[in-house]
Amino acid sequence: MRKVADIAITVSMAALLTAAFGLAAPRAHAQAGLEKLAGSKAGEKGQRLLVEADELIYDNDRNTVTARGNAELHYGARTLQADRVRYDRGTSRVFAEGNVRLTDETGALVTGERMELTDDFKNGFVDALRIQQTVQLKGETVRTRISAPRAERVAGEQSSFDYATYTACEPCKDHPETPPLWQIKAAKIIHNNETHTISYEDSTLELGGIPVAYLPYFESADPTVKRKTGFLTPRFITSTAIGTGVATPFFINLDPSYDLTLSPAFVSRQGVLGQAEFRQRLDTGSYNLRLSGIFQTTPSAFLPGPLGAADREFRGSVESRGRFFINEHWRTGWDLVGVTDKWFLDNYRIRNQNITTDYFREAVSTAYLIGQGDRSWFEARGYYFKALSSFDWQKEQPVVLPVIDYDKRIDGPQPIGGEVRFEANVTSLSREATDFQGIPRTGSYLFAPSYNGISYPLYETCTTFVRDRCIVRGLGGVDTRLSAQVSWRRSFIDDFGQVFTPFTYLRTDAFFVNPSRSGFQNALVNNITTVDDGFSGRVMPAVGLDYRYPFVADFGALGVHTLEPIAQVIARPSETRIGRLPNEDAQSLVFDDTSLFEWDKFSGYDRVEGGVRTNLGAQYSVVTPTGWYANLMFGESIQIAGVNSFRRGDLANVGLDSGLENRRSDFVGRFQLSPNQNISFISRARFDQRDFAVNRFETGVTARFSPFLPLETSLFYSYYEAQPALGFAHRREGLTASATYRITPNWFVTGSALVDFTRYLDNRDTFTDLYTAYLANPVGLAPVYSNPGLTYLSGLSLGGGYQDECTTVSLNYIVSPIATAIGVRERNQTVLLRLELKTLGEADLRQNVSSSMTADGIATVR
Structure with missing residues (x-):
């Protein structure tokens, strides 16, 4: 027992x-x-x-x-x-x-x-x-x-x-x-x-x-310890300009709520790069501060000004990030980046999540306050953009402070009912110099290089403003706008299943514009006589009706089929002051299936759609009991009366070449198919209204074949016809593909590629050649481009590895584009080896294997 x-x-x-x-x-x-x-x-x-x-x-x-x-x-x-x-x-x-x-x-x-x-x-x-x-x-x-x-x-x-x-x-x-x-x-x-x-x-x-x-x-610390003073995994460094070296991070656990990491990096050509990061966690959030700096021993390894930092002995940066929750509805924070020169972070391979690295590099500093209720949203922000590429001129970058958005929805009063929505936006920005470019004759579709406000030979000469030669991306001086909109809508369904949604809105905008008119660069602005100085206003009332009549049929095993014709009509006066006001936040206009039934198709507040317009379309969908889904949509937009907002371009020519500039717009369509939850296919296109030519086409598929095949893949193709009025002289066409195949549950191979089908090659190799040519003839540079339409492997990543519960090993070969001084695209070829032993640490080894490499601020090595 x-x-x-x-x-x-x-x-x-x-x-x-x-x-x-x-x-x-x-x-x-x-x-x-x-x-x-x-x-x-x-x-x-x-x-x-x-x-x-x-x-x-x-x-x-x-x-x-x-x-x-x-x-x-x-x-x-x-x-x-x-x-x-x-x-x-x-x-x-x-x-x-x-x-x-x-x-x-x-x-x-x-x-x-x-x-x-x-x-x-x-x-x-x-x-x-x-x-x-x-x-x-x-x-x-x-x-x-x-x-x-x-x-x-x-x-x-x-x-x-x-x-x-x-x-x-x-x-x-x-x-x-x-x-x-x-x-x-x-x-x-x-x-x-x-x-x-x-x-x-x-x-x-x-x-x-x-x-x-x-x-x-x-x-080492035992597994129960998350934070302990001691050395971290070293990081190895190799670069033509800074030499070979190693960074030895040392972590100091000052307190359970804050710590300090010192990371001196000893490099053979430049000396000691010092880095220190302080982190603190508080009751309501956390913040960090990172300082980097070096007194260079060989500044001549970098290009001379204005193309590099060869004239600087000391170089450094300050970075900080904070996140705080005030209460359950409010939070605040910041992301800040400050550098002594635009090339420092890239030259010394200092990574920051707030820095974009594809093609154009910039550091975005922002501070914000956000509040969220059950049916309301408030956000206040400020932005500072630091250009990090040689061809960017800092005086053209705006300081945006503040940007305030408020959105509130409430139930409509009885007996009207429905939903009432109030939206408001305040934006104020300033820049020292006007950001502009000439409309291209021939040349690259991707880059719009300028140096100190001077356009280069891809473009028409634009030293004084001429409507058919120049595009103003951002006006120098101060631009402040206050916008408010109140709207109402309510849906009614009759006995036949027809859905009627009447709506109305009132939009008001107040502008204060004070363009900068000083200096040679702003001689351009002095010729823009149509810009409204001082205070001005704009009011846009609208009333409309959205009509839908879904026909539904259930065919059992063949699924539920739905055919839904859609008609929308909006009546409002014509837009006023087109081209007489700056356009900062409404330059991204894409007309496709997602924007066909938008009340206002502009992407921001600086423009407002006007005139009487009807949007017509229909969609057909099928859903089967087995999970098979398909959707087909087609439609167009027609200007009935008033001035077509998209026919008259503003300072940035927004609206032109958009597919909406004619009375009858281009046709837009969408096809989506999902045979099951693992495979999804979508295509969307815009067809010319006159001859049905393809002006815009996007298609892609994502698929997971497990458990039958351990493969995940995606493939996307995009085609955009030339839009000369917007700065794109040639078509844009490309393909992106990625795949991951698991050979075993632990071993895998992966790869991705970005293929550019419309690359336009520049006969000149470096910015120095072009800059010298400009000094010799600053006004009459001729186009120097040739070999249009070549297929170009812009980006590539191939690799594989092993991963289990205790170890991760991966080896990758990466080819990535670099935006060099004048936008000439070089390929940075890198081999990256990563090893992680769980509980012990991890190490990365990155080696550039390019036979020739051009990076901003670094002399070319061949």
Whole structure:
């Protein structure tokens, strides 16, 4: 018969064993032992020790108490299991023998053949020890393991493991004797439970059982520690301009709520790059501050001004980010980037998430306040844009402060009902110089290079404003606008299923414009006589009706079919002051299926659609019981009366070449197909109204073929006809593709490509050639472009790797575009090797393999 004893003792044996060998449990302070089995005293925090065994033996002659046969000791969430547990009252030692297993409340498991401890549990040892502990690392569950033929507890706070191994890898189920993917073997591993550190003496790192690295001594924090002072994984650096070196980050845990990381980087050509990052977590949020700087020893490695920073000895940056929650409805924060020069972050490979790196590089600094209610939204922001490419002129970049948006929706008053919506926006921006370009004759579709406001030979000469030669992207000076709109709509459904949605809105805008008119560069603006100076206003009332009549048929296994004709009519006066006001936020006009039934098709507040217009279309959809879905949509927009807002271009020519500039717009359509939840196909297009030629086409597919085939892939193709009035002299056409194939659950290969079908090559190789030509003839530069329409592999990534519960290894070859001084596209070819050993650290090795590389601010190396 199995005997059960429910005994109250001062401290549980399981708790003390857990403390004795470094697991997450409090250390014992009170005298306890199995001789208390007959007692009834309450245990720690009122808990009681439950002992289960096939038999309990009291031996008064030998002065021992023994629990034998499947012995289990339960204390709270902790359990000790063994074939036999014996307490020797004469020597004050406790012995657990045979398949000993100790589990604490965290799930950590200690196993061994024999455990021996003194009754105060400050000293003792374990034979054939194996410790398994579960920890959370970067959101993942990782199990760490330590095994040793013998472990000893010393002075109550330190555990010593002789000839031990440590790993975070799972053992092979079929062949547990096989070495794990990686492990550390050490003559001695010492776990200090007071400092929470693990030190390794005479250690070797093995990969697949093969020694690959030897370390006489190193130390790391134990898995229970998330933050501890010490060195982090070094980062290796190599660059033509800065040389070869290594960064050695050192983390300082100043307090549980804040820390400091010092990362000096020693590079052969430039000296020491210092970096320091301070982070602090508060009750309502967190913030960080990162400083970088270097006194260069070889500034001549960089291009001279104005194309590089060769004239600077000291270079540096300041970066900061903050996120704070004021209460459940309000939050605030900032992202700030400041640099001594536009090339610093790129030259020294300093990464920041607020910096865009594809083609055009810029750093965006912003501060914001956001409030959100059940049916309301408030956001106030300020922006500062720092240009980081050689061909950008900082004086053309705007400072935007503030941008305030407010959106509130309420139920309409009875008996009107419906929904009432109020929207408001305040935007104020300023720039020193007007951002403009000439309309292209021939040349690149992608880049619009200018230096100090001067257009280059891709474009018409634009030193004074001429409507058919110039586009003003942003006006110099101050531009402030206040906009407000109140709208109402309500849907009615009659007995036949027809849906009528009447709506109305009133939009008002107030502008204050003070263009900058000083300097040679702004001679351009002096010729724009149509721009309204000072205060001006605009009012746009509208009333409309949206009509839909869905016809629904259920064909059982063939699915539910829905045919829905849609008609919309909007009556309003013509837009006023077209071309007499700046346009900063409404330059991105895309007419397609998503904007066909928009009340106002402009993307921002600076423009407002006017005139009487009807939008007509229909859509057909099918949904089957098996999950098959298809949708087809087609329509057009017709200007009925008044001035067509899209026919008269503003300073940026927005509206022209959009497909809406004629009375009858281009046709737009969409086709979407999803045979199941793993495959999705979509196409959308815009067709010329006169001859049905394709002016815009996008199509793509995403697919996951598992479990039949471990493959994930996507393929997207885009085609845009030339829009000369908007600065695009040639068609734009390209293809993006990506795929990931899992050879096994652990091994994978991946790749992606960006193919440009319409590249236009520049006969000149560098910015210096063009800049020299400009100095010789600043007005009459002729087009120098040739070889149009070549296919060009703009971006490529190929790689593969291995990933399991303890290791990640990946190797990638990356070809990425670079926006160099005048927009000439170079390809940066990089090999990236990444290795991560869970709980130990990770390392990246990045090497550029280009035969020739041009980067902003760095002299070309060939």
